[in-house]
Amino acid sequence: MTAHARSRQGRRGLAALVCGALAAGGLAAAGVSALEPGSARASSHREAPLISGQPQYDNTDVYAFVSPDKPDTTTLVANWTPFEEPAGGPNFYPFPEDAQYDIHIDSDGDAQGDLVYRWTFDSKVKNGNTFLYNTGQVTSLDDPDLNFTQTYDIDLLKLKDQKVVSTKKLANNLPVAPSRVGDASMPDYKKLRDQAVRKVAGGGTSYVGQADDPFFLDLQVFDSLYGGDLSQVGDDTLKGYSVNSVALQVPTAEIRQSEKQPTVGVWSTTQRKNAKGDYTQVSRLGNPLVNELVVPLRDKDKFNASSPWNDADFLQYVQKPELARLLEKVYGIKAAPEPRKDLVSVFLTGVKDLNQPPNVRPAEALRLNTSIKPSDDPKRLGVLDGDTAGFPNGRRLADDVVDIELQAVAGELVGNKNDLGDAVDTNDMAFGKTFPYLALPTSPTHAPATKGGGDNTSMRGALGGGAKVQGPSASDGSGGSDAVLIASAAAGAAGVLLVGLGLAWWRARRRGVGGVL
Amino acid sequence: MSVRSAVAAVALALALTSGAVIVSGGGGDSDDGAGRSTPVAVGPAAPLDGLRGGDLDRGVEALRTRLRDQPKDFKSWATLGTAYVEQARTRGDPALYRAADRALDRSLELRPRYDAALAGRAAVAAARHDFRGALRHAEAALAENPYGERALATRIDALVELGRYGAASRAADEADARRPGIPVFTRYAYVRELRGDTATARRVLERALDGATARGDVAYVATALGQLAWRQGEYKTALRRCGAALRADSTYLPALECRARARAARGGRAAAVAGLRDVVGRQPLPGPVVALGELYEAKGDLARAREQYRLVDVWAALARANGVDPDLDTALAEADHGDRAEALRAARAEWGRRRTVHTADALGWALHVNGRDEEALPYARRATATGFKEAAFRYHRGMIERAVGDKEAARGSLASALKLNPGFSPVGAREAREALRSLGGDAS
Numbered sequence: 001m002t003a004h005a006r007s008r009q010g011r012r013g014l015a016a017l018v019c020g021a022l023a024a025g026g027l028a029a030a031g032v033s034a035l036e037p038g039s040a041r042a043s044s045h046r047e048a049p050l051i052s053g054q055p056q057y058d059n060t061d062v063y064a065f066v067s068p069d070k071p072d073t074t075t076l077v078a079n080w081t082p083f084e085e086p087a088g089g090p091n092f093y094p095f096p097e098d099a100q101y102d103i104h105i106d107s108d109g110d111a112q113g114d115l116v117y118r119w120t121f122d123s124k125v126k127n128g129n130t131f132l133y134n135t136g137q138v139t140s141l142d143d144p145d146l147n148f149t150q151t152y153d154i155d156l157l158k159l160k161d162q163k164v165v166s167t168k169k170l171a172n173n174l175p176v177a178p179s180r181v182g183d184a185s186m187p188d189y190k191k192l193r194d195q196a197v198r199k200v201a202g203g204g205t206s207y208v209g210q211a212d213d214p215f216f217l218d219l220q221v222f223d224s225l226y227g228g229d230l231s232q233v234g235d236d237t238l239k240g241y242s243v244n245s246v247a248l249q250v251p252t253a254e255i256r257q258s259e260k261q262p263t264v265g266v267w268s269t270t271q272r273k274n275a276k277g278d279y280t281q282v283s284r285l286g287n288p289l290v291n292e293l294v295v296p297l298r299d300k301d302k303f304n305a306s307s308p309w310n311d312a313d314f315l316q317y318v319q320k321p322e323l324a325r326l327l328e329k330v331y332g333i334k335a336a337p338e339p340r341k342d343l344v345s346v347f348l349t350g351v352k353d354l355n356q357p358p359n360v361r362p363a364e365a366l367r368l369n370t371s372i373k374p375s376d377d378p379k380r381l382g383v384l385d386g387d388t389a390g391f392p393n394g395r396r397l398a399d400d401v402v403d404i405e406l407q408a409v410a411g412e413l414v415g416n417k418n419d420l421g422d423a424v425d426t427n428d429m430a431f432g433k434t435f436p437y438l439a440l441p442t443s444p445t446h447a448p449a450t451k452g453g454g455d456n457t458s459m460r461g462a463l464g465g466g467a468k469v470q471g472p473s474a475s476d477g478s479g480g481s482d483a484v485l486i487a488s489a490a491a492g493a494a495g496v497l498l499v500g501l502g503l504a505w506w507r508a509r510r511r512g513v514g515g516v517l
Numbered sequence: 518m519s520v521r522s523a524v525a526a527v528a529l530a531l532a533l534t535s536g537a538v539i540v541s542g543g544g545g546d547s548d549d550g551a552g553r554s555t556p557v558a559v560g561p562a563a564p565l566d567g568l569r570g571g572d573l574d575r576g577v578e579a580l581r582t583r584l585r586d587q588p589k590d591f592k593s594w595a596t597l598g599t600a601y602v603e604q605a606r607t608r609g610d611p612a613l614y615r616a617a618d619r620a621l622d623r624s625l626e627l628r629p630r631y632d633a634a635l636a637g638r639a640a641v642a643a644a645r646h647d648f649r650g651a652l653r654h655a656e657a658a659l660a661e662n663p664y665g666e667r668a669l670a671t672r673i674d675a676l677v678e679l680g681r682y683g684a685a686s687r688a689a690d691e692a693d694a695r696r697p698g699i700p701v702f703t704r705y706a707y708v709r710e711l712r713g714d715t716a717t718a719r720r721v722l723e724r725a726l727d728g729a730t731a732r733g734d735v736a737y738v739a740t741a742l743g744q745l746a747w748r749q750g751e752y753k754t755a756l757r758r759c760g761a762a763l764r765a766d767s768t769y770l771p772a773l774e775c776r777a778r779a780r781a782a783r784g785g786r787a788a789a790v791a792g793l794r795d796v797v798g799r800q801p802l803p804g805p806v807v808a809l810g811e812l813y814e815a816k817g818d819l820a821r822a823r824e825q826y827r828l829v830d831v832w833a834a835l836a837r838a839n840g841v842d843p844d845l846d847t848a849l850a851e852a853d854h855g856d857r858a859e860a861l862r863a864a865r866a867e868w869g870r871r872r873t874v875h876t877a878d879a880l881g882w883a884l885h886v887n888g889r890d891e892e893a894l895p896y897a898r899r900a901t902a903t904g905f906k907e908a909a910f911r912y913h914r915g916m917i918e919r920a921v922g923d924k925e926a927a928r929g930s931l932a933s934a935l936k937l938n939p940g941f942s943p944v945g946a947r948e949a950r951e952a953l954r955s956l957g958g959d960a961s
Contacts, residue, residue, distance in 0.1 A: 054698055054728055098727060272728075274697035275705040275721040276690070282697065298632055301664030305695065 055081045056096045057270050059283040060243060061215050062103070064266040064366050065396040066389065067249055068374040069434055073204075074255060076103050076117065077247045077397070077438070078268040078285075082213065084179070084242040086442040092133045092179035093210065093244055095121040095150055098273040101246055104308075106265035106365060107257040109350075109357030111308045115255060116157040119208065119246050121176070123150050133179070138186050141175045141195045150176040152208050154200060154248065162309070171200040177209025180242070183445040190440060197436065204250040211245040211438035213238045214397040215288075216427045234423035242441035249435050252370045263350060263357045265365035266394070267308060281305055286365040287347050287392070288401040294318050294347065308363030311348065315362060318343050323409050333418060336411040346392045346408050354383070355393045368394030380425055384412055397431045397438070400424075573604055594624035595634035599667075602640045608800070611839035617641045632661035636668040643674055646842040648871060651675040666696045673704040680873035682711060682903060699725045699734050703741055710745065711874065713904025718745055735765035740772040747779050748907060750938040755779040770796050774805045781812060782940020803829045803846040808942075810854060815943035826854040842870075848879040852886045853944070861887050874900045874910065882913045890920040901930075908934040908941035912949045919952055928958040935960065 063077040078101065084093050095101075100120055104113035126147050127135065136145035154171040157164050177196035180189045193209060200206045216236045256262045267286035271279040284304050285291070294317045295303045303314065319339030328335040336342070350356035350367035357367070375389040380400040382390025384407060391399035392408075403421035410418045429439035580597040584590060598620030605613035618641060624634035635658035642650035652675035658668035669692035676685035689705040702725035710718035722745065726738045743758030756779050762772035777792030793809040810825030829850045833843040844863040851860035864883035868876045881896030897914035901907075915930030931953040939946055953960040 054730065054734070056728075056730065057698075094730075096728060098724065272697050273724070275693045275702050275724065278694070280694060280697050298662045301662055301666075301696070305664055 055083070056094070056244070057099055057272050057282050058082065059101075059268050059270050059285045060213075061288060062266060062268045062285050062366060062395070063214070063397055064264075064368045064394045066252070066368070066370055066372065066374050066394070067435065068378075068437075070249070071374055072252055073249050074252045074264075074368065074370055075247065075249045075435065075437065076266065077214075077245060077436070078103055079211075079213065079215075079243040079245050080270070081244045082241070083238075084210065084213075084244070084441070086180070086240060086242060086444045086446075091444070092148070092181055093242075094123060094148070094179075095119075095152070095176060095208070095244055096272075097121050097123055100271040100279060102269045102271065103246075103248070104265075104267050104269065104365075105255045106308070106363075107255060108261070109263065109265065109360040111265070111311065111361040111363035111365075112162050113159050116159065117170075117248060117250075118155045118157060119152050120155070121150055121152050122173070123148065133181055134185050137184070138178065138192070139188065141177070141192055146178060149178070152176055152246075154206060156202070168201070170202055170204060171198070171206055174198050174200070174206065174208070177207070179210050180441040180443050183443055186443075189443065193440060200248070202250065202254060204248055204254075205435050206249075207245070207247045207436035207438075209245065210242050210441040211436070212427070212429045212441050213241050213243045214427055214431065214438060216400075216424050217402045218422045218424045236424045236428050239428040240442045245436070245438055247436035247438060256370050257357075259371070261357060262371035263355050263367055263369045265308070265350075265357075265363065265367050267365045281307075287405075288395065289405055290347055290364055294321060294323075296322070308365055309361075311363040314364065315344070315348070318347050321409055324411070327410055333410050333416065336414045336416060340414075342411075342413040343408065346405075346413070351383070351392065354388060366395055367392070381407075384408070398427065400426075573600060573607065576600060577604060589627055591624045591627035591631055592633070594620050594627065595631060595637050598624065598634065599637040599640060602637065602644055605644060611645075611836050611841045614641055614645060614839060614841070630657070630661050632658045632665050632668065635661065636665055636671065639668060639671040639675070643671055643678070645840050646678070646845075648675045648678040652679065664695050666698060666700055669696055670700040670704050673701075673708065677704075677708060677711065678873065679871045680876070682708070686712070699729055699738060702728075703738065706741070706745075711903055711905045713906055715745065715749060715906055732765045733769075736762040736769040736772055739765065740769065740775055743772065743775045743779070747775060747782070748938055748941075750782075750908075750936075750940070752779045752783050752940065756783075770800055770805075774808070777805075778808060778940070781808075781943060782938070786812060786816065797825070797828075801828050801832050803832060803843070803850055806832070807850050807854070811943040811945075814854075815947060822854075826850065830855065842867075844870075845876060845879055848883055852879075852883045857883070857886045868896075874903055874905055874907075878907075878910045878913055881917060885913070885917045885920060890917055893917045894921055906937055908938035909945060910934075911937065912941065912945050915949065916952060919956060924956050928953065928956045931956070931960075932958055 057080070059078060059080055060082045061077075061079045063075070065075055067073045067075045080095075080101065081093050085091055097120075100118050102119075103117045105115040105117075106112060107114040126144065126149070130147060133148050134143075134145050135147050137143075138146045141149075151173040152171065153169065153173065156168045156170050158166045158168075175196055175198075177193045178186070180186060186192060193207070196209050197205060197207045215238055218235055218237055252262075255264050257264075265286075267284065269281050269285075270283040272282045274280045282304060284306065286308070291300055291303050295314055296317060299314070299317075306313070319341075321340060321343060324335040324340070327333040344362060345351045345356065347364060348362035349360045350369075355367040355369040369388075372389050372393060375387050377387075378390060378396060378398060379385035379387035380390075380398060381387070381404055382396075382399050383393055384404055390396050391401055391404055395401065400421070403425070406420040406422075407418055410416055410420055412418060427439065429442075431437050431439055577597065577600050580593050580600065584593055584597065587593070598617045601613045601617035601620060605611055605617070617637070621634050621637045621641065624631055624637075628634070635654050639651045639654035639658060642648070642654055651671055655668045655672035655675060658665050659672065662668070669688075673685055673688045673692060676682075676688055685708050689701070689708045692701040693705050702721050706718040706721040706725070709715075709721070719742065722738060722742045726735070726742065729735045729738050739758050739762035743755045743762060746752070746754035746758060756776060759772045759776040759779065762769055763776070766772070773792055774796045777789045777796065780786075780792065781789035790809065790812050793805050793812065796805045797809055806825050806828045810822040813819070813825065814822035829847060833847045836843040844867040848860050848864040848867060851857065851863060861880075861883040864876070864880040868880045870876075877896045878900035881893045881900060884890070884893035884896065894917050897910075897917045900910045901914055911930045911934035915927045915934060918924075918930055919927035931949050934941065935946065935949055935953065950960040
């Protein structure tokens with residue numbers, strides 16, 4: 001649950017870049033060579049920069065919940081390309097054509113996917129003579145002025161013993177909602193998004209396009225583990241940033257094993273076409289933050305390449321979480337006895353009598369008991385607050401997973417009452433009451449940075465090294481108002497867990513301002 | 518130009534470079550229609566900017582500030598060390614490698630076997646042309662984290678530079694299966710190109726370009742495509758690719774250099790000279806310095822040409838003083854334009870360290886200019902044996918073949934060099950044509 005935990009690859013790569021250079025091997029393109037020894041004829045050593053931003057392959061979050069307004073359906077949401085910048089001029093964020101975005105469903109708890117929903121994308125440029133995204137005002141999805149358009153297909157793969165036994169096309173050439181590039185170009189973005197919500201085969205409903213990043217947390221808190229001033233936490237670092245989202249609402253009967261066994265396991269992967277032409281898994285995500293929180297630094301990339309079937313490899317990290325011992329060491333919160341069966345329930349098997357399928361094989365996946373009715377009064381702390389329709393029973397958009405996971409690791413489920421959290425309790429934008437529930441992306445026209453001010457942390461700028469970085473808050477006392485530092489802290493956070501320097505991205509919210517417990 | 522004034526020139530160039538970097542991208546020439554690196558209007562915008570120029574400097578400053586407060590943050594130390602390597606590269610200032618060493622050492626003291634720091638060490642070693650060290654560190658990093666992207670990429674680089682092409686090819690396949698992405702794609706493409714498979718190289722680089730969104734990545738990959746095209750004599754394509762690179766980053770030196778070379782090859786000498794002067798003014802690296810000198814030489818301006826060739830010596834002295842081994846870079850420059858005995862010494866030294874097509878070519882050519890043609894021939898053959906489509910190697914081989922009296926082979930080699938890339942070098946191409954004519958070949 002390091003902040004960047006949630007970011008997994010995305011923000012990690014980010015942070016890497018931001019920091020001025022790599023984090024855990026995210027620094028890409030480079031073999032960093034040096035002085036590029038004589039190119040012409042003595043081209044011995046090839047120059048390669050130290051940079052790379054390929055966030056379109058970075059899966060940042062997965063959500064699965066019983067649709068609040070249609071309880072016989074389940075909504076699946078997965079996001080890619082974090083930190084999409086609304087400010088700083090028109091930007092757009094295409095979906096990759098050489099990737100497969102997959103959401104896997106395990107209907108019987110054996111840690112193998114039984115169903116895979118697969119999204120693939122195509123791009124079209126109407127006028128190849130211009131680089132413009134749009135050539136005039138865009139008032140509909142088929143507006144000729146929308147110069148660059150994308151479409152997507154959804155295939156439903158049925159698997160048995162990890163082999164595909166059938167493939168069914170659920171959607172064919174449906175339109176992707178465009179990136180929101182500003183009110184002058186797109187005076188009514190809501191209309192464009194509504195047009196992009198489509199029925200698909202099999203009784204489902206689909207949306208693919210940009211959305212406000214539903215995740216909320218304060219990345220700055222990670223800097224505080226080095227002794228910064230915690231009174232400054234509580235700002236949603238992701239405020240104003242968008243993501244590329246795929247959302248699909250399907251009849252629950254399609255994904256569950258039976259009425260008697262209604263719990264499904266859900267995770268997402270990104271497959272990318274490699275040089276040879278094969279698809280290789282480059283990102284994997286089930287429960288939020290787990291990769292960074294639970295999996296040690298050296299195994300994070302391995303985790304991204306692995307499949308739940310092999311998650312026994314990671315079991316020990318859940319049973320003996322380093323974080324809990326750090327909390328004890330640094331902050332005196334007594335660690336619960338190991339092995340931590342409670343955390344194995346939360347992260348790997350589901351909680352007994354709630355969302356644990358019979359004969360479950362431990363694997364890192366969101367587990368959703370689809371028979372639990374949506375809550376009329378959803379609680380941000382979900383199950384911890386008695387609301388069994390929320391995380392870790394599946395994951396709703398508004399679930400405060402940072403606080404929930406932190407409290408769980410500190411032993412909330414085994415009697416260690418605590419109020420850990422990052423002081424960001426809700427998303428900055430309200431979620432919708434109907435599919436796709438996601439909030440609209442921030443318009444560049446209204447983005448703070450466009451107005452030359454505001455408290456918006458320019459994460460993207462930070463990623464880029466911070467040319468136009470603004471402080472997360474002007475009064476930030478932790479080493480300058482430079483988002484680079486925040487990202488750096490985020491990059492360092494996972495390592496910190498391991499090193500034992502301590503972690504303090506929480507504060508005792510209910511005990512006053514900024515107290516470190 | 519005396520050595521002293523040459524040193525001054527280099528120092529000035531470095532200072533200018535740094536200055537330009539700090540004010541962010543300064544001095545882009547404007548004759549390409551590629552705007553400056555600042556906002557790229559409504560084009561396919563990059564979601565992430567590169568860590569280039571002022572951004573990189575800012576990132577380094579932020580890290581230093583952070584580490585003053587939190588000196589035990591091993592990740593930030595590793596990041597800083599790697600950032601110094603990048604600064605060294607973008608500024609052409611090898612003095613930063615020592616700073617990189619210190620930062621990476623610090624990281625590893627705090628966190629032994631931290632894979633990112635080990636990968637950083639590999640990068641520094643590669644930058645200093647210590648390719649054995651680079652390989653060792655990359656493998657150490659991969660032992661910790663077999664999926665580390667930078668270590669996977671640096672391992673391929675090191676194997677290539679050591680001339681272990683079979684192992685490099687296997688490493689590229691393995692990296693491609695584990696961690697597809699721009700860093701691996703560009704290496705994968707080069708490994709294939711070295712074996713003469715330019716079609717695969719192009720295809721893979723195009724795949725890399727399709728996945729590139731960050732401005733720096735676009736510039737890097739599009740330039741690689743431009744250089745590949747240039748080596749195959751496809752100058753129009755080269756100009757188009759370099760134009761795309763410069764639209765993404767108008768200050769990207771390899772793209773500026775590639776464009777200048779393509780222009781020179783098409784006969785646009787004035788534009789080429791202006792372009793290379795710009796490049797050399799920012800970073801006096803041997804490649805563009807020699808290219809500029811040859812352009813002067815080709816039009817008869819020998820004084821200016823000599824000035825450029827002297828710069829190579831100075832750069833080499835600076836590089837050596839900072840622990841960078843410049844022998845391969847200087848061997849060819851010295852052989853053609855300087856001290857032939859020194860060229861042979863450098864080429865031998867480099868051949869002793871690593872046996873690649875490039876070092877074979879350099880040693881063969883150095884032997885040739887020292888009149889030892891019989892000895893030179895096996896090296897020239899070895900340089901062309903992998904199938905790598907590099908006109909200069911074929912030219913060198915042809916000249917050596919002519920010198921040993923094998924006229925037919927010489928005609929074949931020289932003709933194929935000129936057919937492949939007739940603009941491979943202003944001076945070399947001229948000499949190749951003359952030699953071919955003297956052999957009765959068609960040098961049109």
